[in-house]
Every structure is written in structure tokens, then in C-alpha cells.
Amino acid sequence: MAATPTAAESSSEALQQKLQELGYLNPPKIAGEDCEYIVNSHVPNKKPFRGYWLEAAEHEETARFVELFSIHEDKLPNEEALVTVNTKEGDVDLNFSNIIAIAGDFYTNKEGYEAYFPISNVHGFGTLIHPESSKEPLARFESAVQSMLRDTDGYLKGVRELITSEHNALNAATKDGDNTATAYHEHMSYSHDHGHCHIPTDDEYTKMTQTGFTRASSVYAWIAYTNIDHFGDYAVMAYCVGHTSALQIARKARDEPSDEAKMKMLRTAYVHEAFAAHFLTDLFSSGHLRAPRRAFHNPNYVSMGWHAARDHAVWDFQCRYMHDDDSATGLLVRNELGDQWIEYGDKQFMEPQASVNRARCMYCLKESTAEVFRVGYKGDRQIENWEKNKSWFKAMQLMPQPMTAIEPQDWKNSGWSGYDKHNPAPLWMALHDNVTESQCTVRKDLSDHSNYGARKTQSPGDVDYGNTIKAADFVVNGQFPMQISIDGLLSGGFMQIQDLDGSASEGCCINFWTPAEVKFADKTQSTFTIRNRLIDQDIAPSREVLHWMRSGGRTGIIGFTYAAMADGSGNIEMTQTEYSSEPGPNGFSDGTCATFSPKHSWAVRASMTRHATILSSVPANFMLNLTRFVTGNFIAGGEIVAVSQSENQVLVGVLGDSLVQRTLSLPKAPYGFVKPFQGAGASRQSILLARAGPKEDSEWVNLAKIDFDDAGNANLVTADFDLELEAEQDASVLVGDVMGWGHDQAVVVKPTPDDRTTVAIYGQQSGSPDIVCVGLHQCDPTVSSELVGPLLTALVPSLPSSPKPVGQDLLQISRRKNGKQQFIAFHTHVASGDQNDPLCNCAVSEVDDALASRSPEHFFSIKWMPVRVLEQARAVLEVFSWYGVLGVRVFACSHTEDGSVGEWTLHGQFPHLGQTSIGAGLGCYGDWGHGFVTWAEENEWTDANTFRPVEKDDLKSGWWGMVWEDCDRQSVRGWDVERRPLR
Numbered sequence: 001m002a003a004t005p006t007a008a009e010s011s012s013e014a015l016q017q018k019l020q021e022l023g024y025l026n027p028p029k030i031a032g033e034d035c036e037y038i039v040n041s042h043v044p045n046k047k048p049f050r051g052y053w054l055e056a057a058e059h060e061e062t063a064r065f066v067e068l069f070s071i072h073e074d075k076l077p078n079e080e081a082l083v084t085v086n087t088k089e090g091d092v093d094l095n096f097s098n099i100i101a102i103a104g105d106f107y108t109n110k111e112g113y114e115a116y117f118p119i120s121n122v123h124g125f126g127t128l129i130h131p132e133s134s135k136e137p138l139a140r141f142e143s144a145v146q147s148m149l150r151d152t153d154g155y156l157k158g159v160r161e162l163i164t165s166e167h168n169a170l171n172a173a174t175k176d177g178d179n180t181a182t183a184y185h186e187h188m189s190y191s192h193d194h195g196h197c198h199i200p201t202d203d204e205y206t207k208m209t210q211t212g213f214t215r216a217s218s219v220y221a222w223i224a225y226t227n228i229d230h231f232g233d234y235a236v237m238a239y240c241v242g243h244t245s246a247l248q249i250a251r252k253a254r255d256e257p258s259d260e261a262k263m264k265m266l267r268t269a270y271v272h273e274a275f276a277a278h279f280l281t282d283l284f285s286s287g288h289l290r291a292p293r294r295a296f297h298n299p300n301y302v303s304m305g306w307h308a309a310r311d312h313a314v315w316d317f318q319c320r321y322m323h324d325d326d327s328a329t330g331l332l333v334r335n336e337l338g339d340q341w342i343e344y345g346d347k348q349f350m351e352p353q354a355s356v357n358r359a360r361c362m363y364c365l366k367e368s369t370a371e372v373f374r375v376g377y378k379g380d381r382q383i384e385n386w387e388k389n390k391s392w393f394k395a396m397q398l399m400p401q402p403m404t405a406i407e408p409q410d411w412k413n414s415g416w417s418g419y420d421k422h423n424p425a426p427l428w429m430a431l432h433d434n435v436t437e438s439q440c441t442v443r444k445d446l447s448d449h450s451n452y453g454a455r456k457t458q459s460p461g462d463v464d465y466g467n468t469i470k471a472a473d474f475v476v477n478g479q480f481p482m483q484i485s486i487d488g489l490l491s492g493g494f495m496q497i498q499d500l501d502g503s504a505s506e507g508c509c510i511n512f513w514t515p516a517e518v519k520f521a522d523k524t525q526s527t528f529t530i531r532n533r534l535i536d537q538d539i540a541p542s543r544e545v546l547h548w549m550r551s552g553g554r555t556g557i558i559g560f561t562y563a564a565m566a567d568g569s570g571n572i573e574m575t576q577t578e579y580s581s582e583p584g585p586n587g588f589s590d591g592t593c594a595t596f597s598p599k600h601s602w603a604v605r606a607s608m609t610r611h612a613t614i615l616s617s618v619p620a621n622f623m624l625n626l627t628r629f630v631t632g633n634f635i636a637g638g639e640i641v642a643v644s645q646s647e648n649q650v651l652v653g654v655l656g657d658s659l660v661q662r663t664l665s666l667p668k669a670p671y672g673f674v675k676p677f678q679g680a681g682a683s684r685q686s687i688l689l690a691r692a693g694p695k696e697d698s699e700w701v702n703l704a705k706i707d708f709d710d711a712g713n714a715n716l717v718t719a720d721f722d723l724e725l726e727a728e729q730d731a732s733v734l735v736g737d738v739m740g741w742g743h744d745q746a747v748v749v750k751p752t753p754d755d756r757t758t759v760a761i762y763g764q765q766s767g768s769p770d771i772v773c774v775g776l777h778q779c780d781p782t783v784s785s786e787l788v789g790p791l792l793t794a795l796v797p798s799l800p801s802s803p804k805p806v807g808q809d810l811l812q813i814s815r816r817k818n819g820k821q822q823f824i825a826f827h828t829h830v831a832s833g834d835q836n837d838p839l840c841n842c843a844v845s846e847v848d849d850a851l852a853s854r855s856p857e858h859f860f861s862i863k864w865m866p867v868r869v870l871e872q873a874r875a876v877l878e879v880f881s882w883y884g885v886l887g888v889r890v891f892a893c894s895h896t897e898d899g900s901v902g903e904w905t906l907h908g909q910f911p912h913l914g915q916t917s918i919g920a921g922l923g924c925y926g927d928w929g930h931g932f933v934t935w936a937e938e939n940e941w942t943d944a945n946t947f948r949p950v951e952k953d954d955l956k957s958g959w960w961g962m963v964w965e966d967c968d969r970q971s972v973r974g975w976d977v978e979r980r981p982l983r
Contacts, residue, residue, distance in 0.1 A: 028114070028211045028219045034150040036086045039271070041264035044070045058349040060097035060167075062281045065362050065521070068096060068270055069373040071253070071262045082267045082274070085149060089157040096369075098160070099148070099274035100281065104230060104238075106159055106209065107148040108223050109133065109140040116219075118226055119144055119241055119279075120234040124299035125226045131299065137241045137386060138248075145245075145275050153219050158208045168197035170350070182480060184347035225301060225316060231293035232402035235279045237386070242276025243368060243393060244386040250376025251383055266377060273372050277365055283399050284361035286331040286914075287323035287345035290405045290423075295430035295440070296322075296460050313466035321469055322405075322427040328479040329424045329449055329885045330354075330914025332533060333400035334415050339601065340532045342914035343400055352485040353910045355518040355525040356596050362520075363598040364398040398598075406430045417535050421500050421975075422509065424449035424885055424916055427469070428460065437461050447474040447858055450884030450916035450977045452501065477855050478883045486890050486908030487526045488870030489515040492877045493591030493935035494863075495557060496886065497548050497920045499974030506536045507975075510557075511915055512579075512604045513888075514935070515593045528888055528910055531581070531594070532603040539577045539609070544971060546572065546924040547629055550933045550940065554590055555579040555604065557933050558640065560614065560629055568620035571613050572627070572642055574655065578608040591935025614642045615653040615661065622646045625924045625966040626669075632676035632685040635660060635708045641687060643674045645962075652687065652706060652714065660712035668702060672961020675735040675943065677705065680743040680764040684708070691961065692723075692748045693730035699723040701733075701748050703762065703771055719771045723750065723760055732960040734943040736795035738775075738831050738838055739763065740807035745774060747943075749793045751812060756780045759810060759829065761838055775838035777829065783844055785816040785823055789955025792864050794944035798831045799873055801895065803840065807831030808942055810839060813864060813876070815852070815955070822852040824878075824891065826904040845904035847891060851882060851911060858883045860982070862917060863929035864946075865939045873901055877939075879932050881917030884977070888913065921974040926966060928980060952982040 068076040081093035094102075109117045117126045117133035119140045126132050133140055147153065172190035173183040182188070189198035202220075209220035229238040246269045253265035282288045298304050298315035307314050313321065327345020330353070334340045344354040349361075371394060375381055383389060390396050403411050405426040412418050420426075427446070431439035437459035444453040446469060458465055469475065493514040500507035512531040517524050540559035547560045556578040564570040581604045594602060627644040634641060639656040650666040653659060671689035678685050689704040701721040708714055731750040738747055738761055745763030752758075761775040792813040798805050812827040823846040829839035852859045862879045867890065869875040875892035889909030894902040920931025926948055934940050949958035950965075959965075972979045 028116070028153070028217055028222050034152055035088070037149040038084045038086070039264045039267050040081055040083065041260045041267070043259045043263045044072065044074050044076065058346065059101040059278060059281055060163075061349060061358070062284075062361050062365050063097035063100055063274070063277070065366050066096055066369045067366060068369065069377075071259060071266060071377070082271050083149060085151055085156055087151045087157050088154065092151075092157050092160055094271075096270060096274045098163075099271060100277045101163055102148065102156075102159060103144070103275040103278035104227070104282070105223065105278070106155070106205075106220060107144055107153075108226075108229070109135075109144045110147040110152060111135065111143060116222060116226065118229045118234070119238040120229050122228045122234060122294055124294075124297060125228050128299065128301070137237075138245055141238070141241045141245050141272075141276075145272055148275070149271070153209065153211070155209045155219070159205070162200040162204060162208060165197045166199055169199050172197060174350075180347075180350045182482060225304065226297075228293050228297070229279055230282045231288050231291060232404045234293070235282050235288060236390075236396075236399070236402065238279040239276050239283075239395070240386040240390040240393065242272060242279065243371070243395070244383065244389050246270070246273035246276060246372045247376035247383045247389070250372050254377055266373075269372050269376060270369070273369055277368065280365060280368060280395055280399065281361055283402070284343060284357055284364070285327065285345045285349070286329075286333070286343040287325075287327035289331060289333065289343070289400060289403050290326050290426055291319050291322040292404055292406050292428065292430040292433070292435075293319055294433045295406060295435045296428070298461070307463070312463045313470040314461045314463055318428060318460040318466060318469065321475070324479060325427045325474075326424075329883075329912045331403070331423045332530065332914055333403070335400055336397045338415065338603070339598075340530065340603070342530055344912075344914070347480075351483055352525055352527050353483060353529065353913070355527045356516070356529050359518050359520065359596065360398065360598050364395050367398060368393070368395040370394075406432055415535075417506055419502065419506065421452055421502075421507075422533060422535065423914070425452050429455065442469075445884075446472040447478065448884040448977065449474075450881070450918050452975060453978060473855060473858065474883045478858060482850065483910055483912075484889075484906065484908040485526055486515070486528055486888075486910065488872070489526060489528065489593060489875075489877075489890060489908070490868040490870060491515065491592045491936060491938055492528070492865065492867035492888075492890070494865065494879065494939070495555075495933045495935060496915070497557065497559075497931040497933065497974075498916075498918045499545070499920045499931070500918070501973070501975040502536075508537045508539060510534045510537055510539075512935075513913070514591060516596050517593060518596045527596075528913070529596075530913070530915065534604070534606070537577075537606070539606075540573075540575050542573075544973065545920055546624060546627065548920055548923070548931050548933055549629055549631075550935075550937075551576050551578060552631060552638065552937075555935055558629075560642065562618075562624055565617075569617045572615040572618060572644070572653070574612050574614045574640060574642075576610040576612075576640075577606055579604045580607040581605065591939060612655055613659065614640060614655045615644060615651060616659075618644060618651060619646070622649075622651055623670075623967045625926065625969055626962050627924050628674035628962070630674060630676050630687070634676075634685055634687065635710070635712055637684075641676075643687060643689070645669045645671065650689070650704075650706075650716075654708065654712065660708070662712075662714040664706065664714060664716045666704065666716070670962045670964060670966075671702065671704060672730060672959070672963065673733045673945070675733070675746075677735055677746070678744045679705075679769070680741070681767070682743070688735060688746065690733040690746055690748075691730075692733050692750070699731065699750065701731075701746075701760065701762065703746060705771070719762075721760070721762065721773060723748070723758070729957070730959050730961055730963065732793040732945040732947075734793060734795050734810075734945065736808040736942040737806075738795065738808045738810070739835070740798075740804045740831060740833050741765075742806075746771070747795065747810065749810065749812070751790060751793075751814075755783055755787065757812065757827065757829075759839060775835045777837055777839040779829065779839075779842040781827060781842060781844040783816070783825070783846070785818045785825070785846060787956060788815040788817050788822065789949055789958075790814045790947040791861060792944060792946055793960070794864075794866075795942040796866055796874065797942065799895075799901070801897070802830050804831040804833035807833060811876075815849070815861075816846060820853060822849040822856065823847060824849050824904075826891065826893070828901050830901070841901075843901065845893065847904055847906050851880075851887075851909075855883075860980075862919065863932045864944075865934050866941060867939060869907060872907070875907065879929065882911045884916055885911070886913045886915045886917045887911040918974050918977065921976070922969070922972045922981070926969055926981075931974060949982060955982075
């Protein structure tokens with residue numbers, strides 16, 4: 001293998017010429033001839049008719065709602081040609097959106113033969129002989145614009161034809177219902193109304209802009225190699241310089257002698273604004289905000305060409321891999337106004353999960369372009385140099401702040417509390433902009449974006465490790481899974497509480513997630529997105545929380561923590577926090593579908609906090625992992641209850657206006673479940689402790705009911721039942737009104753590995769206070785797949801068309817497989833109201849799980865909740881982790897005439913929500929999903945239990961409720977993802 005040429009060797013012009021002939025990357029050598037161009041000088045005499053929606057490639061899409069004004073303040077049609085370039089292949093008309101698409105990517109500052117320099121003029125992004133330009137910023141920008149208007153490189157018409165093909169292919173993809181990100185990723189082809197069309201590849205653009213016999217002579221390849229103007233603060237500079245240029249030209253326009261001359265000059269200003277807008281819109285692509293472009297640039301282009309020819313993923317190519325990484329997962333960003341949103345990257349701009357980012361981008365560009373007319377042409381503000389002007393540019397307030405992954409960075413102190421753990425862990429980090437090979441680190445786990453563990457020092461120039469990144473599982477399998485729009489989702493908002501690895505004063509953060517609609521003129525797109533993130537919240541007495549649960553208010557959470565004392569005892573403390581938001585287009589926040597507008601803040605803020613002790617002086621022999629929390633009306637109403645068990649006692653704390661604490665004798669502990677229970681004829685609820693599990697050779701059910709009188713005195717009664725089933729693992733115990741009698745029953749659900757299910761129902765009847773068995777149900781569904789493991793049992797309100805509309809149906813959710821193909825199975829039992837068989841119309845639906853099938857080791861389910869979907873009988877939302885990134889998907893079933901449920905289907909999914917799947921850890925429940933709290937009461941199950949498997953290789957083995965083994969379970973914090981169970 002030939003040795004890589006050194007910088008000294010390659011600086012020889014003679015050697016460079018020889019290497020160019022051999023196919024090495026070099027600055028393109030184009031003598032070329034300048035073409036003429038004509039700026040449209042037509043003066044509209046009346047307001048024109050507004051055109052239709054222009055579907056186009058991603059950069060062009062950003063200009064859809066830009067408003068361009070004539071000198072008479074009439075709106076110009078967006079599709080109107082601003083300039084016509086007379087190329088050798090024929091005339092090419094360019095409108096505002098056309099210019100955005102080709103600026104920067106195909107045309108840059110060209111200062112003569114073999115002399116290309118970025119507008120930001122960063123040292124080392126020129127040639128080895130001339131590493132930077134000698135021109136001023138405005139002159140560099142003007143040179144870039146002129147290289148486009150004069151088609152100095154001779155490929156304008158060909159590039160426009162490729163972009164037109166991209167237009168038509170995206171139109172066809174949308175019409176066919178295809179995912180546009182996948183269409184880009186796979187460069188799909190379509191038959192279109194105007195003939196064949198396809199998504200062009202980089203190779204096609206490279207060949208189209210090729211100026212010699214080899215790919216190395218491509219202008220497109222050279223600009224990509226030196227594209228510093230498209231990243232972070234350098235994109236901000238390129239935009240500000242260009243916007244200043246547009247303002248200055250617009251100011252000159254009003255001094256022209258005729259209306260035609262004024263319009264011609266004003267359109268010239270819009271041409272410059274469109275060119276600058278490319279760099280502005282790049283900032284709304286997540287892949288352009290964090291990647292340390294300057295730090296990872298190898299200025300020795302001969303060396304880089306040598307590596308490229310051998311497909312080595314080093315230096316500049318690693319910047320591309322980080323760009324793609326952040327583009328796929330999305331990032332949480334903020335602007336100067338404090339607005340926060342999830343930003344996605346290239347190839348995803350038109351996807352439904354990116355609709356908020358698209359709306360903000362379009363609004364920002366609209367405001368920027370309006371300044372050209374309002375300030376430049378009509379205004380009196382002095383237009384100075386770009387560095388002074390940028391302080392008042394509207395776009396500077398609206399654009400996302402760059403978050404370059406280098407240390408140190410001031411951006412971390414601008415709304416991020418000084419640390420960078422609010423996003424998926426960056427693939428690369430650099431010590432500074434001019435790093436050596438030993439001053440970079442890489443993410444600890446390349447395929448787990450939630451792993452903020454100790455980073456590994458690594459060189460971006462290491463060929464072997466570069467190829468390891470290139471072959472990483474996330475790059476190969478996880479970057480572009482199928483996103484499916486979640487249309488018609490009416491509820492399902494939740495709060496994600498993240499326990500990050502910080503000090504006592506930092507690291508507890510909350511994300512507020514919501515279904516939403518984003519309006520684009522006469523069209524609306526459904527999405528699921530973040531409203532905002534609250535950082536370093538003082539919402540619990542200590543960082544290590546036992547449990548999180550929903551508060552009873554409109555939007556609120558309750559956190560429970562344990563504070564140990566010197567004598568070995570301790571207190572369980574409670575912090576209740578309520579939240580609110582400013583009324584937006586559709587009122588206050590309540591977790592239902594919201595309407596997003598870039599003109600209104602929908603951020604959620606804390607409005608009330610309450611601290612209290614709920615159990616005091618808990619003896620050392622009580623086990624924290626045998627503690628449970630419920631809310632209800634147990635004494636005076638509206639109480640929060642903590643129940644903690646020891647070997648033969650139960651400690652109960654009831655917190656209302658004051659604290660009532662009682663210690664009761666409890667033989668046969670631990671009871672696996674603690675539930676609120678509304679007895680027959682009772683004015684207040686009881687606390688029901690239940691256990692269903694093997695005893696000797698049979699399956700036993702043990703119930704203990706605690707009632708309080710007006711004075712807070714407690715009475716405990718027990719009841720035992722033999723299910724007469726073969727002894728196996730424990731069963732799930734739920735509480736709800738399955739029979740439809742107006743009061744609760746205890747519902748014992750016993751699934752078996754052979755797919756049979758036995759349901760025993762216990763309650764009160766005939767006016768007796770005693771709890772007895774009131775119904776038994778057994779079913780044996782026919783399924784051909786193999787059980788992987790149960791996930792959830794839950795009670796849900798019966799449908800209006802069911803045999804017992806006031807009852808509760810039973811839903812079992814499990815994971816199954818057939819070979820390597822995995823499924824989600826929904827087993828529904830409908831309430832019948834018949835004591836002889838209280839459940840009927842049992843049915844199983846299996847839904848293909850493409851994510852778990854593709855990469856089971858990088859997928860895990862976190863939480864399930866019931867939601868409402870338009871025109872669907874029943875729906876559930878699953879919160880999950882995909883390569884350490886948070887995702888959601890919705891399953892739904894349709895109405896049927898006989899009251900049963902139709903087949904369940906995957907209604908929609910967003911595998912990448914731009915945040916990690918870090919939650920609050922295991923807590924005392926041992927449930928990784930307890931830090932994901934439903935926003936609204938309607939998204940709570942009537943009752944539900946989550947299955948806890950104990951072995952990664954056998955997900956069928958585990959527990960539904962508390963067991964003695966829980967006492968040995970160590971606490972695992974949310975940030976400590978390497979200790980997550982079953983990892």
C-alpha cells in the first residue's frame with residue numbers, strides 16, 4: 001500500500017498536478033467563462049393571486065411561506081423568478097427557494113482559478129498554498145453569489161435538473177404514503193406525472209459538478225470537504241454577512257431613479273437574502289449544531305483524498321458520521337428567547353416528528369426576509385457591518401443556538417446550567433478547535449446514546465477505529481427506522497423525569513411530552529413532541545427518589561424520598577409539584593393534543609410546590625423496596641398514602657391536611673400489591689393488600705383490607721382463597737369494577753406459559769361486608785407464536801357497545817416471537833356482566849414489531865398507557881428506548897358491531913424523539929418506567945401491573961408484585977444505564 005503524502009510533499013505544485021492526474025482530491029481547476037444574468041425588473045401594478053403550495057426539496061421547502069414585497073408593498077408570488085441565468089445549456093430561472101437549495105452546497109466564494117474559500121474564511125479551509133482569503137467578509141459573500149449568477153463552474157442547469165427530479169420524487173413519495181426520510185436514505189425512484197423521477201445520490205451530484213476526468217475534480221466534493229460555513233457559529237456568521245449584504249442592497253434600491261430600477265435592485269437584494277438563507281436554514285438541521293467541523297478538518301486534502309479513495313472513515317468523514325448521528329436522533333435546542341424544541345437533521349425536514357422544527361424554521365426565515373423590505377428598503381435604521389448588525393437581526397433571536405461539542409463552550413451557560421447532558425451523548429467531543437489526535441473523545445457505547453459514562457480518548461485519524469464507527473450497529477441498523485405519522489392522537493402527554501449524574505443541586509430535569517398539531521397554511525400535520533424541558537428542578541428532598549407518581553391536579557407530580565437518621569430509622573418525605581402554562585391557541589396544558597404556533601409560548605412552568613413527611617421514624621427492619629404509594633379518599637378525602645411492609649407488620653401513612661400514621665400487625669408478608677379499593681356501599685375507600693402466588697402445591701390468593709374511621713383509627717381484616725391451580729409464579733392482582741356493580745372487585749389474572757389465562761374475581765355482594773369469589777373465567781386462545789415474556793395486565797373501561805358497558809375489560813400485553821420475528825400480542829377479555837363467566841369475546845391480536853426484530857438488544861419497552869385516537873375504539877401508547885433514544889408508538893383497534901374489539905394494528909411510531917431514554921432509575925418499585933408520569937387522568941389505567949423479568953435470557957420468569965427477593969435489589973439511578981436490568 002502506498003504511503004500517505006505528507007503536507008510538505010503535497011505543497012509542491014508539480015506534485016499536486018501529478019496527484020490530480022492520479023485521482024487525488026484537489027481544488028477544482030476551472031478556467032471557465034462567466035455567463036450573463038438578468039434580474040427581473042417587472043413592477044407589479046396590483047396584488048397578485050397567491051400560488052399553490054410548492055412541494056420541493058428540503059432547503060426549498062423552508063421558503064414556502066416567505067413573503068417578498070414589491071416597491072408598492074404588494075406581495076410577489078413565491079414562485080416568481082428573481083433572476084434568469086443565461087448558461088451555455090440554456091436559460092435557467094431562479095426563484096427564492098431555488099437559490100436557497102443551490103447556495104452554499106454548489107456555489108461558494110470563488111476567487112479565481114483553483115481558489116475557493118469559505119465565506120467565514122476559517123484558516124485551513126482554503127488550499128495548502130493559500131489557506132485563507134485576503135478579501136473582506138462582504139466581498140467573499142458577493143463572490144459566492146456571483147459564482148452562482150454567472151455559473152462560473154458551468155453546471156447550474158444540470159444541478160437544477162437533478163433538484164427538480166428530487167422535487168418530483170418527494171411529491172410522489174408523499175402521494176404514495178412513503179416515508180420521506182427513507183426515500184432519501186434509499187434514493188428511491190418513482191413514476192411521476194411528468195415522467196420518471198428519483199432522489200439523486202451524492203455520486204450523481206459529484207459527477208454533475210465534475211470538472212476533470214476523476215471524481216476528485218468535482219466542485220461539489222471540494223465544497224463538501226471545505227463546508228465550514230454550514231456548521232455552528234460559522235453558519236451564523238455566513239448568514240449574518242449575507243443578510244447584511246441583502247439589507248444594504250435593499251437600501252440602495254430606494255435611491256434608484258425609476259420604479260423598474262428600484263424593483264431590479266430590490267430583487268437583487270432578495271437574491272442575496274436567499275443565498276444567505278441557506279446558511280440560516282442549515283442551523284435548523286441538528287447535524288449542523290454540534291459537530292466540531294473545524295476541529296475535525298484535515299487541511300491536507302491530498303492525504304484526505306488518499307484516505308477517501310480507500311474508503312477510510314477519518315477526520316472530515318468522522319464529522320460526517322457525527323452529523324448523521326445527530327441528524328437521525330434529533331436534539332433539544334433553544335433560542336435566545338428561551339423557546340425549546342426538538343430539531344432533526346437532513347433528510348427528515350418534512351417528516352411528521354420534525355414539524356415543530358419545520359414551522360420554527362419557516363417562521364424564522366419569513367421574519368428574516370421581511371427585514372430586507374421592512375428595514376432595508378423602507379426603514380431608517382443604520383445598516384453597519386455584520387458584527388454590529390447581528391445584535392438586532394430578528395433571526396438571531398429565533399434561530400437555535402449552536403452547541404459545538406468542544407470544551408469549554410459558553411453556550412452551556414446559556415440556559416443549560418453549565419453542563420451538556422440534556423441531549424443524546426455526542427459521538428465525538430474535542431478539547432478545542434485545533435485538536436491533535438490525542439485531544440478527542442468518543443461516546444462510551446457507540447450504539448447507546450443514553451450512556452454518559454467515561455468517554456474514551458480516541459483519534460479521529462485512526463483508520464481502524466473510524467471503520468469501527470462506520471460499522472457500528474446504530475449506523476447500520478438504527479439511524480433511519482420507519483417513522484409512521486401518529487395521526488388523530490387526542491391524548492397521551494407524559495412527563496419524563498430524568499435523574500442525571502450531577503451534584504445535589506443539579507441533574508433532576510423534566511421533559512413535558514405532548515401530542516400536537518402543527519398548521520402550515522391550509523394543512524395540518526400531527527406530531528408528538530416536547531413542549532419544554534425544566535432543568536435542575538428542586539422537586540424532591542434528595543436526588544435519590546423512591547418513586548414518582550402523578551399528582552391529582554391538572555398537571556403535577558409527586559416524588560417520594562427516604563432520609564436516613566443516625567439511629568438507623570428514617571423518614572419518607574413527599575414533594576408535590578403542580579405545573580401550568582400560558583393559555584395558547586387551545587387553552588392550558590393538560591396532556592391532550594395541543595396546537596403549536598411559533599408566535600406563542602407553550603412552555604410549562606412550576607406553579608406550586610408542597611413538602612411534607614408521609615412516614616416518619618420508619619424502623620430499620622422495614623424494607624424500602626416493599627413500600628408502595630397510592631392516592632384516594634381514605635379518611636376525609638384527597639389523601640396520599642404510603643404503605644411499607646416488614647416481616648410481620650405494615651406501616652401506613654395517610655397524608656391529607658395532616659398526617660395519620662398507623663402500625664398494624666400483618667402476618668404472611670409481603671403482600672405483593674397495594675391498591676385503593678372502593679367497597680360495596682362504602683363512603684370512603686379502603687387500602688387493599690393482595691398477594692397471589694404459589695403455596696405448597698396450589699395457587700393461593702391472600703387479601704388484607706385496611707379501613708379508617710373518621711378519627712383515623714385503622715382496622716385490618718384478611719381473607720384467603722385457594723385457586724386450585726398448579727403452583728407456579730405469582731399472578732397479577734388488579735382492582736376495578738369488572739362486574740359493573742358500582743363498586744370494586746379484586747381481579748386475579750393468572751397467565752401460564754402455555755398461553756392459558758385464568759381470571760378469578762373477588763368482591764362483596766348481597767350486602768355482606770365479606771369478600772368472596774364472585775366469578776371465574778378461563779380461556780385458551782389459539783396462537784402459533786412463542787411467548788417471549790408478559791409485559792402488562794390492565795383494566796380498561798368497557799366500550800359503549802359491549803355486553804356490559806359499565807364494566808371493566810381486561811387487557812393483557814405480551815411479547816411473542818416466531819423465529820427471529822417478534823410481535824406484540826394484545827389479549828382482550830370483554831366484561832360480560834355474567835357471574836358464571838364474567839369475561840367473554842376473548843381475542844388475541846399479534847402486531848409485527850419491526851424494531852425489536854431488527855435489533856432486540858437495543859430496544860426495550862419502558863411504559864404503556866391508554867390514549868384516545870380519533871375514530872378508533874381503543875388505543876395504547878408505548879414509551880420505549882431505541883439505541884438509548886426515547887421513542888413512542890401507538891397501537892389501536894377499531895370498533896366492531898358485536899361489542900368485541902377489532903384487530904390491533906400499529907397506528908404510528910416515532911423511534912427518535914431527540915432525547916435519551918434516561919428516566920428516574922428503578923426506585924423502590926424496581927420499575928424503570930416509574931419516572932415517566934402520565935400528564936392527564938384519562939391516560940391512567942383503571943389499574944395496571946407491569947411484569948418484572950429477572951433474567952435476560954428468560955423473560956418469562958419474574959414477578960408481577962412485591963416479593964422477598966426485592967429486599968436484596970440495589971438502587972439504580974436513572975443515569976446509570978449500564979446497570980439497567982436485563983441490559
